[in-house]
Amino acid sequence: MRGLRGGACAGGGVVAVSGDMNKPPSDDQPDDLLRDIWYFALPSGALEPGRLVSRSLLGDPVVFGRGPDGAAFALRDICPHRGIPLSDGRMTSGEVECRYHGWRFGANGVCTAIPSLVEGQDMDISRIRVRRYPIHEAQGCIWIFMAGDGSVEPPPPPALPEVADRPRLVETMEFPCHVDHAVVGLMDPAHGPFVHKSWWWRSRRSIHAKEKRFGPSELGFSMLRHAPSSNSAAYRILGGEMTTEIAFRLPGIRIEHVKAGRNALVGLTAVTPITAETTIIHQMMYWTMPWLSALRPILRPFVRKFLGQDRDIVVQQQRGLRHDPTLLLINDADMQAKWYYRLKKAHERSIAEGVAFENPVRETTLRWRS
Ligand code: FES
Ligand SMILES: [Fe+2]
Incomplete structure (x- = not known):
């Protein structure tokens, strides 16, 4: 537990805090990072159309891209086929193409193409999915909702006072x-x-x-x-x-x-x-x-x-x-x-x-x- 430990000492409201905030997380010692909340992911300017940007967030590998309409999306940066980072691949026609065998995934994380399949090899590829993270882009900020067990609906994301539509x-x-x-x-x-x-x-x-x-x-x-x-x-x-x-x-x-x-x-x-x-x-x-x-x-x-x-x-x-x-x-x-x-x-x-x-x-x- 890395948060407050101990209670208020007598006189002056002094509170002791655990200093142990830098040990690797273990089962009995969670990493104490808040889940089910919106985090700032990256500035809009860092995500150019046609490019993939890889980031670690709360220890999760996340790949960011922009779909055909320019809307930002975020997926787990691991190909479900052999586990190579999707960010090692490329954006093509608004989809992510894996570097290894060319499987493609849409902005919603659903698999759209498996190049190795021949005719007659019927397979419902839409059942193959990469985890998708809720994203909100406004005022030059890309926010990401880092869910816990997935049972919590994202609340409205943070908003800045209306001063300028992008950062200076x-x-x-x-x-x-x-x-x-x-x-x-x-x-x-x-x-x-x-x-x-x-x-x-x-x-x-x-x-x-x-x-x-x-x-x-x-x-x-x-x-x-x-x-x-x-x-x-x-x-x-x-x-x-x-x-x-x-x-x-x-x-x-x-x-x-x-x-x-x-x-x-x-x-x-x-x-x-x-x-x-x-x-x-x-x-x-x-x-x-x-x-x-x-x-x-x-x-x-x-x-x-x-x-x-x-x-x-x-x-x-x-x-x-x-x-x-x-x-x-x-x-x-x-x-x-x-x-x-x-x-x-x-x-x-x-x-x-x-x-x-x-x-x-x-x-x-x-x-x-x-
Ligand atoms: S590892 Fe990604 S397509 Fe095979
Ligand atoms: Fe400071």
């Missing part, structure tokens, strides 16, 4: 850690002045007390709309009366919605497990200001540097986690991490018991220094 900036980075550490690290409000210190963002001298209002939102919680903190120099260049709202939802999706006068900016940070030990982060940005697009070549290295700082700290963290320490979550700086673990439990319970998801988060004010 996309960055991707792999973190060598379990998804929980990536999520907790990215939502952590207290590491900024230490991990991200730089002249354009934060310094230790800029640390001050903060107080933010939070409340429950769909499959997660939100830092309610507020004026952003005065020590974030990068915000100032956007201009106008500025407010921001940050929503987090399971499994690891953070949506920041900045409004600045008539303009708006949306940042999507999507955390997706590749396996139980590796996680991929996609950072997508949407905005309305044309002048910001002109600044993209300057903006991109900043985004990469920022993500790289978060990755580097995770790499260092792994050296300690190898020894399986018990970890701590403290109030209020780690409250969002506590909510994350509670939300995961609530989601797992709702799936296991077939009942509605009950959000454990209540509206409250959190205070910390950063």
Whole structure:
């Protein structure tokens, strides 16, 4: 069990967390990756028509393609004949053709052709199927529903605020850690002045007390709309009366919605497990200001540097986690991490018991220094 372990200690609401998030899954120790939920799979731009893209998601091999109408599809990346990855084959007439014996599969995973069959060898090839994953593509994002035992109907996929129909900036980075550490690290409000210190963002001298209002939102919680903190120099260049709202939802999706006068900016940070030990982060940005697009070549290295700082700290963290320490979550700086673990439990319970998801988060004010 890699989630919360132990209870609140006396005084100060300290909670111990199992540090064991990096051992390979076994029967009595599941990988603790949420199933029956929508994950961010890949940016639309990464899936060109006529190409096959292979990805590992939660340890599952998945092949993505586009059918004749351009609609994205996802299949299990294993040919049911001899097990070669379908992604080693090719797209032809909107179908996947296996590299080994040329069997073909449609976007729905149903076999459509077996070239070795001769006349009279009657065989209902439509009974041969590759597992198909539900897909949703919108606003330049391809979402995938990673089912558990297949008994749960996919709920509506996540939606972004309507700012632009495609991202203006996309960055991707792999973190060598379990998804929980990536999520907790990215939502952590207290590491900024230490991990991200730089002249354009934060310094230790800029640390001050903060107080933010939070409340429950769909499959997660939100830092309610507020004026952003005065020590974030990068915000100032956007201009106008500025407010921001940050929503987090399971499994690891953070949506920041900045409004600045008539303009708006949306940042999507999507955390997706590749396996139980590796996680991929996609950072997508949407905005309305044309002048910001002109600044993209300057903006991109900043985004990469920022993500790289978060990755580097995770790499260092792994050296300690190898020894399986018990970890701590403290109030209020780690409250969002506590909510994350509670939300995961609530989601797992709702799936296991077939009942509605009950959000454990209540509206409250959190205070910390950063
Ligand atoms: S292994 Fe795929 S067609 Fe034979
Ligand atoms: Fe960070």
